[in-house]
Amino acid sequence: MPIYRPVADHALLVDFGTTITEATHAEVLALDQALAADPCKGLRETIPAFVNLLVDFDPLLTDHAEVEAHLRGLTLRQGASAEPVLREVLITYEDAPDLQEVARRTGLSREAVIAAHLSGDYKVFLYGFSPGYAYLGGLPEPLRLDRKPSPVRGVPAGSVIIAGAQCLVTTLTMPTGWWIIGRSPTRILTGDPARPFLFDVGDRVKFRRIAGPLPGVQE
Amino acid sequence: MRFGVPASGPMDRKAFAIANAALGNPPGAAGIEVSRGGLTLECLEGAVTLAVAGGGFILRHGAQSFGSWHVLTLRAGQSLSVRPGPWGCWTYLCFAGQLQAPVWLGSTATHGPSGLGGGRVMPGQDLTIADARVLAREGPIPCPVWARPRAMVHAVAGPQDRFFSDETLEDFASQAFHLTDSYDRMGVRLRGPLLHPQAALSIPSEAILRGSVQVSGDGVATVLLADHQTTGGYPKIATILFDDLDGFAQLRPHDRVRFRMISAEEAVARARRGAKVVQDYLARSHVA
The missing domain is CATH 2.40.100.10 (Cyclophilin-like)
Incomplete structure (x- = not known):
């Protein structure tokens, strides 16, 4: 299960692990894609990295708890996306x-x-x-x-x-x-x-x- | 940022917004950021009203002298010099008209290290203002108290506070730090108690934000600012609230700063209050 860490007043860092592996990175991308398909209120940007995804949001429209609840509700489909380019x-x-x-x-x-x-x-x-x-x-x-x-x-x-x-x-x-x-x-x-x-x-x-x-x- | 590009833009976004609002410009209209290096402009042709806001700079317009936070009209043959004054690091020049600047990724903001975006203004460069207008309004702009340098900033712990001992976290929250001369648009290194991470750590590179307080292996903290690198592998002990960064950027090297740690919920509440204060001010200052 990922760990959700608040960052200042306007972001949430979703950690999938601590070491760089293909599987962990696939989880990061799966969440990134699921969120792009079903964005939460106030979403500004997502930044995928090796083992985590930073979700940046507008604190005037939403907060950490709401964004986390939205992310927990997303269905992740790993590897279901088309062949990589x-x-x-x-x-x-x-x-x-x-x-x-x-x-x-x-x-x-x-x-x-x-x-x-x-x-x-x-x-x-x-x-x-x-x-x-x-x-x-x-x-x-x-x-x-x-x-x-x-x-x-x-x-x-x-x-x-x-x-x-x-x-x-x-x-x-x-x-x-x-x-x-x-x-x-x-x-x-x-x-x-x-x-x-x-x-x-x-x-x-x-x-x-x-x-x-x-x-x-x-x- | 997902393509490695930080938002960049003004170091003091509130002062920049005030300068534009004083002229009735749309928010985010291109302007010029002036550092403590100063700037001199000569008006070659035409006339334009301009607003200067941010920091305590000194303006010299012909024989007249003003503080920053002023609206004036520059006419052909006149010059305006902007010099550092009693306080602050950054001031903003906005024009009644459109400052012509290159657009990259839909923005005229400049990424300093690469020069991508609107670009740095160089000595001898000609600037063009399209649709330049002369406004009836001239004179001072009120400088709100929240536009002053902020020696106490709010921060939320993390996202890697777990790599630091309780004593180190306590030091961070209770001790004073000083800004150093290692200060540019990318960030500023702090001097103060060393914040040694508990293990020699190199975390997989991950996104960092404007306001991240990252700690290198030797325990030295750096606050990332407008042109920050978008990823890094150093642990971040805390992240400064967005709303406090404008005031933080107006601190000068060797100024003192303290961090007040608050919860994420409190941080959101502060963001909402802070945004309302700025909006109310801008609504009042807007030229009809």
Whole structure:
């Protein structure tokens, strides 16, 4: 059973567990979908994460107890939703400052790192941190490394970075302690007002290799 | 926020709403937030009435000088400078007309770290006000007592208060903290008693809110503000009420702040009372 935790005057955090698993994340998405289909009074937004869903509401229209009662009354249909959408992200492994170091730390050849990365079946677990930062779970076991001891500044947008079981395509120039293994011309912030973000949470993602380097990439 | 984008917008939403209401603008009409860095505008062409509200800033309009909380008309050849004054961190300029700004995701609010949205105003930049009007109304705007800096803010424990000992929770609720110079639109780090979590914890990243008080492994608390990252893996000892964040944002680095812990039910009741006070004020100040 989930745990309902009040957050300030305007939100409820629904916790389904403490560790990241596919099953827990499926419960988060099931509640998110059920609430979208049958919203409670005063609902402003829901934010799915790895193990919980934050439900933000207007305290002038409802309160924590009412929202919790509504959530308890929802019927969750896990896995009943349609096949997840598969999205393709292009990647070049040229201009990848950390590829050699990732190979060294994993004991794999450069090409084996690339093959392992391309073999991954990724899933969008959540957006977080900054606009369009989609956390992809499902990085193959051999590539899972702790993050760097300290972040590197000025990592350009479009970098493909990995840490732990996660992979991410950056959308802004930002510091990161993750390992930079490639660059992608695929835009997660699409610039299309009708669909500003490429992924929905729950989408599946495959990487497809292209020849690089990309034009205009700044080191 | 589900796509990693915080709402952003003004650090002091009430002062911003007052500046717009003073001109009869619709709520949320685009305006300019001015930090303690200040701002100077020159009117190149035409004339427009503008309102300044928020903080205790100093305005210089030609030979005249006013406090912030003022409506005035700027005409071609005139300049207006906005400088920090006795109190506050943020003030708002709104115009009788439409300030032209890029729209992203249906909003002209600016996400500072990325520059997405309306965008930062840069030195030398030209601003255009469409349908600029000159209003008969000029003079001071009353500064309500609730627009002052708030040295005591209400908070609800959690959502990860369970990771802290009773003594630590008691320290948080009873001791004074100070804002530090690590302060920007994303958040402010506090100085005060260390709030060590009971175990070295890294929770799976989850949504965080404007007003979350997150505690890093070294026990230092940070309050997340308008341009906050949308997720984080640090435990949150408490979350500040939405209504108190405008006054909190007008505190300056080194100012003192205390937290008063209340229940979720009390928090909702306070939110409703606070909203009514602001609505009543705005209804009175609205230009017919």
